[in-house]
Amino acid sequence: MDCIFCKIVNGSIPSEKVYEDDLILAFKDINPATPVHIVIVPKEHIASVMEIKNEHKNLIGHIYIKAQKIAIENGISETGFRIVNNCGQDGGQSVNHIHFHLLGGRSLQWPPG
């Protein structure tokens, strides 16, 4: 599988991990857009939001539950944060493995891109 996030998940590409469990991995974005910028990915290769199946519902919920923990541990749970998922070309999706950007540490502006 020639997927950079699968390689980060299996450890063949290093990352600065901030959280890991059986289902997901979270690591610091190498090009942070905000002072705190963490990427959360499922370990299972799901290409994008359009590829989520019914059997992944619990996984998507799990990502949001763990985003709370990651936000707390990185000091942005009280100041606030934005969670962004890009799907396809107009969304600016850069890696075809579904991922959730957790962004905080400054005031996020509107529109969101």
Add this chain to the structure above:
Amino acid sequence: MDCIFCKIVNGSIPSEKVYEDDLILAFKDINPATPVHIVIVPKEHIASVMEIKNEHKNLIGHIYIKAQKIAIENGISETGFRIVNNCGQDGGQSVNHIHFHLLGGRSLQWPPG
């Protein structure tokens, strides 16, 4: 409950609905940031990402599954889109009822706010 999204859910404030089922409501944002800008909310009042409980995991997954359908029906599933959730002040959360912005119809830029 003095929550604008609860009032939209119960119909006491009108909205331009694009999808509804037992669990969620989706409607057009009144101040669209993109040509297609739809807000997806759970009918249950959950204040923010920080208030999601384990029993809501399936609901959060359901929102993402239905976002696919809404994207298809609004012509942005192939061109792409961004899903944005704002939590707290730095995130720019404007209504304290968890909601997901589905944005498409133009190229979304980076950083996302």
